[in-house]
Amino acid sequence: RPAAAAPPGAPAPAGTGTSPARPEPGRPEPVGAVRPEAAGEAGSARNGAAAKRGDGPVPVISPLVRRLARENGVDLRELEGSGPEGLILRADVEYALRAAAAGRLRSSATMEPYPAQAVGLGVDTPVAGPSYDRAAASATSYADITSVVPGAGGASRGATPQGVRVPLRGVRGAVADKLSRSRREIPDATCWVDADATELMQARRAMNAAGGPKISLLALLARICTAALARFPELNSTVDMDAREIVRLDQVHLGFAAQTERGLVVPVVRDAHTRDAEGLSAEFGRLTEAARTGTLTPADLTGGTFTLNNYGVFGVDGSTPIINHPEAAMLGVGRIIPKPWVHQGELAVRQVVQLSLAFDHRVCDGGTAGGFLRYVADCVEQPAVLLRTL
Structure with missing residues (x-):
């Protein structure tokens, strides 16, 4: 259904493509940010991303990420995923929500260090370094991520530890x-x-x-x-x-x-x-x-x-x-x-x-x-x- 027009000066709703300005030189690039040089460039970026993905489903790390985006009105096609091969992570959706809630963005906005959470897995696992390194995350394969955290997908989910089993019977x-x-x-x-x-x-x-x-x-x-x-x-x-x-x-x-x-x-x-x-x-x-x-x-x-x-x-x-x-x-x-x-x-x-x-x-x-x-x-x-x- 068509969205109601927002009053002047109101924060842009999530999913409109509004995102933070480019960070200062030397600072890490925000996770999941679309880099708008101007309104026209933002539109071109969105069109390019859409054309690249085509009409098929947007690649996300889990159904929970898709649900988070749907409940908060975030268009996944407008996000640039920071995971392997453009995979959209939970961090990307959360950052887009924070950016939309911020309203008017300062031209010299800075980025706080990424919270110490495992990428897209929702567990409190420390991430090395003072801030989130997007390039490193992109270079890390999804298999590497799931191998670090037990039960994070694939064959590791629900795996039973191997070892010698001693029945508890008799005197013991x-x-x-x-x-x-x-x-x-x-x-x-x-x-x-x-x-x-x-x-x-x-x-x-x-x-x-x-x-x-x-x-x-x-x-x-x-x-x-x-x-x-x-x-x-x-x-x-x-x-x-x-x-x-x-x-x-x-x-x-x-x-x-x-x-x-x-x-x-x-x-x-x-x-x-x-x-x-x-x-x-x-x-x-x-x-x-x-x-x-x-x-x-x-x-x-x-x-x-x-x-x-x-x-x-x-x-x-x-x-x-x-x-x-x-x-x-x-x-x-x-x-x-x-x-x-x-x-x-x-x-x-x-x-x-x-x-x-x-x-x-x-x-x-x-x-x-x-x-x-x-x-x-x-x-x-x-x-x-x-x-x-x-």
């Missing part, structure tokens, strides 16, 4: 499901502290030197955990979101992470709070052997209320454990190594361990979690503290 699949559920449902937080374990190691050596069954370090740490849970029962609990209740548990069923050839398993020591160091060592030994031989029963692997993770056996100092759903906390223990430490006001080499506690923030706040971890550290540093609860 069960671990993946449980850890993913823990991350989704539990708002966990972690706190940690370094502790001087020199006296704990000396106490263990003294116990084993006295004869009888050997006491494992894991058993001593488990005994410390049960004593700490008696003082801070909030961490021996679970959350029932359906009833919106925190369920504090009376019994401590202590799980411990064990790495096997079949994957990570968490056997559970039943009623750990009723066992002494010898009883805990014996049960840890039994469950560890069953894990190694693959003879753990479902009852051995379920029902835990708190987990102890001794990742120090892998030679690492610290970690942020993932809570074993539906429990509320997990204590992580790093390796025990000699480190400089201030002991009784003097610098000495001591056996130092890092302890970390991951806890469900729904069951307690940081004060409770910090109190639990500090009590564990005190017992590690001074095992005699446990005598108050034995």
Whole structure:
């Protein structure tokens, strides 16, 4: 339909062929600009472009560019594409729209640097140089452009990365499901502290030197955990979101992470709070052997209320454990190594361990979690503290 005549001085509508004047010498030429020396030359340029393209479809980089031009009244035949072989890019249409909205153009107009976007692809990819180099863009093939940005057309669109696929099933699949559920449902937080374990190691050596069954370090740490849970029962609990209740548990069923050839398993020591160091060592030994031989029963692997993770056996100092759903906390223990430490006001080499506690923030706040971890550290540093609860 015929367009209404614009009033004098009004901005020229998009698609009329009006475009910026020639830039100053030495500046890059604007993208998609038609160079009007005068009205007659502009008309000749338009006629020449139309004659060159003929009556066929105008080459554009994507249907989105054609739609952008149609919705804003831009005649694509009047644009000089800056892409390969005159291909009209999205940048060309956008520049024509900016030029039309500018209204009266200054004779010495300057061009701002081209925005940092991939050419015609609509993704924020930096473009080298302070301004857009039209000549370089014309020299770059469309295949080169799509090879840089994944999914930018051609065979690259929807391509699936190649590699070795390992099915998530068996023990690995069960671990993946449980850890993913823990991350989704539990708002966990972690706190940690370094502790001087020199006296704990000396106490263990003294116990084993006295004869009888050997006491494992894991058993001593488990005994410390049960004593700490008696003082801070909030961490021996679970959350029932359906009833919106925190369920504090009376019994401590202590799980411990064990790495096997079949994957990570968490056997559970039943009623750990009723066992002494010898009883805990014996049960840890039994469950560890069953894990190694693959003879753990479902009852051995379920029902835990708190987990102890001794990742120090892998030679690492610290970690942020993932809570074993539906429990509320997990204590992580790093390796025990000699480190400089201030002991009784003097610098000495001591056996130092890092302890970390991951806890469900729904069951307690940081004060409770910090109190639990500090009590564990005190017992590690001074095992005699446990005598108050034995």
